[in-house]
Amino acid sequence: MTSLASTPVLVQRRVLNALFQTLCGICAVIAIAVLGYVLWFLFRQGITYFKPSFFTRLPDNVNPVLGGIKHSILGSVNILGIALSISIPIGILSGVYQAEANGKLCQVVRFLTDVLNGIPSIVIGLFIYAIWILPYAQKHPGQGYSGIAGGAALGIMMIPLVMRTTDEMLHLVPQSLWDASLALGTPRWRTMLFVVLPSARNGIVTGVMLALARVAGETAPLLFTVLGNEFLGPITGPVDALPLRLYKYATSSDPVQNAMAWSTALTLILIILILSILARFLTRAGKRS
Amino acid sequence: MPTTDDQQQTATGSLTSGANRKWIDSVYIGAITTMSLALMTLVLAIGCALLWQSMPAIKALGPGFVTGHEWDDAAGKYGSAAFLSGTLYSSGIAILVSVPISICSAIFLAELAPKWIRLPITFLIELLAAIPSVVYGLWGIFVLIPLLRDKIMTPALGSAAIAKIPILKSLLTGAGYGPSMLAAGLLLAIMITPFITAICRDILLAIPTMQRDAAAGLGTTQAETILKVVLPSAAPGLIGAVMLGFGRAFGETMAVTMVIGNMTPNTPDGRSIALFDPGYTIASAMANKFTEATPGIATAALIELGLVLFVTSMLINFFARSLVRLAARRVAA
Numbered sequence: 001m002t003s004l005a006s007t008p009v010l011v012q013r014r015v016l017n018a019l020f021q022t023l024c025g026i027c028a029v030i031a032i033a034v035l036g037y038v039l040w041f042l043f044r045q046g047i048t049y050f051k052p053s054f055f056t057r058l059p060d061n062v063n064p065v066l067g068g069i070k071h072s073i074l075g076s077v078n079i080l081g082i083a084l085s086i087s088i089p090i091g092i093l094s095g096v097y098q099a100e101a102n103g104k105l106c107q108v109v110r111f112l113t114d115v116l117n118g119i120p121s122i123v124i125g126l127f128i129y130a131i132w133i134l135p136y137a138q139k140h141p142g143q144g145y146s147g148i149a150g151g152a153a154l155g156i157m158m159i160p161l162v163m164r165t166t167d168e169m170l171h172l173v174p175q176s177l178w179d180a181s182l183a184l185g186t187p188r189w190r191t192m193l194f195v196v197l198p199s200a201r202n203g204i205v206t207g208v209m210l211a212l213a214r215v216a217g218e219t220a221p222l223l224f225t226v227l228g229n230e231f232l233g234p235i236t237g238p239v240d241a242l243p244l245r246l247y248k249y250a251t252s253s254d255p256v257q258n259a260m261a262w263s264t265a266l267t268l269i270l271i272i273l274i275l276s277i278l279a280r281f282l283t284r285a286g287k288r289s
Numbered sequence: 290m291p292t293t294d295d296q297q298q299t300a301t302g303s304l305t306s307g308a309n310r311k312w313i314d315s316v317y318i319g320a321i322t323t324m325s326l327a328l329m330t331l332v333l334a335i336g337c338a339l340l341w342q343s344m345p346a347i348k349a350l351g352p353g354f355v356t357g358h359e360w361d362d363a364a365g366k367y368g369s370a371a372f373l374s375g376t377l378y379s380s381g382i383a384i385l386v387s388v389p390i391s392i393c394s395a396i397f398l399a400e401l402a403p404k405w406i407r408l409p410i411t412f413l414i415e416l417l418a419a420i421p422s423v424v425y426g427l428w429g430i431f432v433l434i435p436l437l438r439d440k441i442m443t444p445a446l447g448s449a450a451i452a453k454i455p456i457l458k459s460l461l462t463g464a465g466y467g468p469s470m471l472a473a474g475l476l477l478a479i480m481i482t483p484f485i486t487a488i489c490r491d492i493l494l495a496i497p498t499m500q501r502d503a504a505a506g507l508g509t510t511q512a513e514t515i516l517k518v519v520l521p522s523a524a525p526g527l528i529g530a531v532m533l534g535f536g537r538a539f540g541e542t543m544a545v546t547m548v549i550g551n552m553t554p555n556t557p558d559g560r561s562i563a564l565f566d567p568g569y570t571i572a573s574a575m576a577n578k579f580t581e582a583t584p585g586i587a588t589a590a591l592i593e594l595g596l597v598l599f600v601t602s603m604l605i606n607f608f609a610r611s612l613v614r615l616a617a618r619r620v621a622a
Binding site: 013014016017019020021023024025026027028030031032034035038039041042045089090093094096097098100101105106108109111112113114115116118119120121122123124126127129130131134137138141156159163187188189192210213214216217218219220223224243246247250251258261262265268269272273276280 | 313314316317318320321322324325326327328329331332334335338339341342389390391393394396397398400401402410412413414415416417419420421422423424425426427428430431432479482483486510511512513515516533536539540541542543547572575576579584588591592595598599602603605606607609610
């Protein structure tokens with residue numbers, strides 16, 4: 001063994017091995033350090049305006065420092081609510097289809113949803129603009145933008161994510177559970193609704209929340225659909241949303257608005273973080289029970 | 290839990306036979322099938338709607354839309370060539386910077402790291418992939434751009450040494466006032482790194498441990514096992530992951546719009562390899578020109594830009610998904 005250990009070739013191989021391991025470690029450290037730097041900056045800059053009045057006030061034209069982003073938060077909540085109400089039924093039902101059926105159609109649908117998942121978000125916004133807002137605006141110039149249209153765009157983006165998790169979670173339900181229910185003569189819909197879906201519930205809720213977290217910060221699809229608003233507006237007209245507000249403040253030339261952009265970003269990130277962590281928590285609780 | 294083919298058949302077999310004697314079952318099957326068909330139609334509808342609304346521009350501009358490089362509302366010129374090359378350039382930079390780091394990090398996470406730090410780091414990376422692009426854009430404007438301008442652009446533009454090196458001198462030049470192709474490429478690289486790392490890690494973890502054990506049994510070092518055994522069988526999947534990352538960068542809008550400068554480079558054909566020059570991508574042009582577009586052909590031309598983006602990203606995703614799937618099938622077999 002001792003003679004082997006000192007062979008030049010073996011030494012060389014060991015050195016290369018150590019080099020390779022170090023290189024990979026360094027890369028991982030670089031990746032995490034850069035991303036940590038982004039987050040740290042966000043926190044440091046965002047804390048300036050991060051106080052209760054920022055969330056409960058509208059923008060203040062007389063004294064901008066006292067203004068807040070209440071309208072953006074409310075707008076985002078409404079838009080996301082619409083996105084949920086569109087994506088949950090379509091996503092879950094097509095996920096159930098993936099679990100119930102197999103064959104060519106099933107694969108085609110799965111492939112197309114993968115494709116849908118990869119379409120840039122701005123194209124989804126443009127799609128809603130092309131079929132909904134533009135035809136309306138041609139009859140009533142300057143109108144047509146609405147929170148509902150924005151919700152529809154985000155809803156479309158959520159569908160593939162919800163469908164995928166539903167499908168995966170249903171496949172995790174033990175086959176014996178399906179068989180036992182079906183063997184009792186329970187119809188398929190009852191088996192799905194009362195036996196299989198409840199046992200996959202936590203996983204599906206997790207998936208929906210992660211999907212929500214992913215679209216909550218989407219800005220591009222909202223540009224052409226909800227347009228943004230300096231004031232509180234009804235959901236049937238142009239409304240504001242957190243990412244839109246952030247974009248507007250970030251590209252503004254006013255230092256106060258720039259500083260508020262950081263606080264808006266911090267708010268947005270915290271919402272996304274809470275959603276993701278709640279989702280993790282649910283998965284864990286589900287695994288334990 | 291072992292599942293025989295027979296069991297599979299009873300539960301997930303043909304939808305029309307056996308268990309669905311009750312009419313509600315046919316309603317149920319009908320509902321979920323309709324939903325899936327609707328979903329399928331949706332994807333096709335996106336393409337058709339964009340095609341329909343961009344018809345005025347397609348008719349009026351013809352192939353000039355793809356070959357022309359001038360976009361001038363006043364002159365009625367709409368050419369997207371400069372945007373397309375800007376998109377390819379910025380995504381190319383992002384891929385070049387991000388891929389080595391992503392793949393090495395994925396190897397570290399999947400193969401090398403001690404067990405106890407794998408989970409927290411994986412969680413962190415997934416979390417970072419969830420940060421909205423507009424937040425990266427904000428960071429880009431106020432942190433990355435000043436940093437690049439003061440630490441890289443100004444010194445490089447003033448350096449006599451760089452002016453003598455053939456390729457570098459045409460790369461490290463340009464306007465140099467901050468918003469630039471370099472800023473966009475680097476910011477995109479930062480954004481897609483967690484995304485590519487997460488997919489690569491999953492692919493590496495799917496390679497059977499037996500292969501590694503067999504190699505280790507022959508006396509290979511860990512590096513040799515990874516480079517000569519694990520990576521070759523993961524290759525199609527890794528290429529697919531890189532392409533998915535490229536697709537991400539290709540269609541990314543907000544972060545790029547915020548740092549790229551939104552100006553076609555001041556050259557005869559609107560193209561420039563100078564990294565410090567501002568640029569334009571398809572997506573950032575859409576986001577930027579939308580507010581000033583007048584109804585009619587200007588709007589139609591913008592929607593045609595969307596159509597170009599839709600078709601290209603469909604193609605990229607199609608190949609990427611096929612590769613990832615091929616890799617999965619190869620591992621399974």
